Amino acid sequence: MESLDRKIHWENIYQTKNFEDVGWFQAKPETSLEFLEKFNVPKDAKIIDCGSGESYFVDNLLDLGYQDITVLDISEKALEKVKKRLGSRANKIKWIVADISSFQPPEKYDFWHDRAAFHFLKEDEVTKYLQIIKENLNLGGHLVIGTFSENGPTKCSGIEIKQYSENTLSQVIEKYLKKIYCFTIDHITPSKSTQNFMFCGFQN
Numbered sequence: 001m002e003s004l005d006r007k008i009h010w011e012n013i014y015q016t017k018n019f020e021d022v023g024w025f026q027a028k029p030e031t032s033l034e035f036l037e038k039f040n041v042p043k044d045a046k047i048i049d050c051g052s053g054e055s056y057f058v059d060n061l062l063d064l065g066y067q068d069i070t071v072l073d074i075s076e077k078a079l080e081k082v083k084k085r086l087g088s089r090a091n092k093i094k095w096i097v098a099d100i101s102s103f104q105p106p107e108k109y110d111f112w113h114d115r116a117a118f119h120f121l122k123e124d125e126v127t128k129y130l131q132i133i134k135e136n137l138n139l140g141g142h143l144v145i146g147t148f149s150e151n152g153p154t155k156c157s158g159i160e161i162k163q164y165s166e167n168t169l170s171q172v173i174e175k176y177l178k179k180i181y182c183f184t185i186d187h188i189t190p191s192k193s194t195q196n197f198m199f200c201g202f203q204n
């Protein structure tokens with residue numbers, strides 16, 4: 001899918017769907033939050049959530065006292081909805097509307113989070129995205145990626161995705177970063193179907 005078509009697709013999703021009804025909805029992003037604990041991410045760490053959509057990750061980060069949070073998505077509408085939800089707390093967040101495979105980070109980060117955006121990228125976009133991450137993740141900083149696993153769905157939001165195993169995800173990312181650990185975990189969608197995810201944490 002070309003970048004423009006991709007943007008149109010996602011703007012349309014966020015214009016027409018309630019967050020509580022989409023397959024990737026999580027009342028609390030427990031797995032992502034556990035990585036912060038495991039990696040001992042300090043409260044003043046620079047955190048970026050790439051392809052955040054309407055995720056509650058940012059709300060939880062604020063609740064936990066994180067002070068330097070950037071939220072990025074290709075969809076302006078998604079970010080508008082999150083800003084509205086956060087009310088005055090939205091002023092504490094840095095907002096970026098951009099495509100992960102071509103954006104130019106304005107600063108470097110200590111914790112880079114991507115749940116279910118990476119798996120949409122084609123091979124050349126994966127390379128570009130990983131170069132962006134490598135150049136803009138501080139030394140010692142962590143990357144957390146969650147994708148559909150090889151036992152998961154083949155499409156997400158109606159778009160073909162690339163499924164990853166621990167091996168295939170590590171192979172592509174270990175050219176840039178050191179793998180810490182990976183695991184699979186089931187996500188139960190609002191319509192009660194099961195989606196198997198592959199989560200991996202890496203360090204620069």
Ligand SMILES: C[S@@+](CC[C@H](N)C(=O)[O-])C[C@H]1O[C@@H](n2cnc3c(N)ncnc32)[C@H](O)[C@@H]1O
Nearest residue numbers: 010024051052053055073074099100115116117
């Ligand atoms: C399946 S949703 C996951 C949302 C969120 N990470 C979560 O876990 O709830 C994928 C998100 O990635 C965004 N996205 C897809 N491709 C993107 C790209 N190339 N650049 C930036 N965002 C993208 C979509 O707009 C959407 O919000």
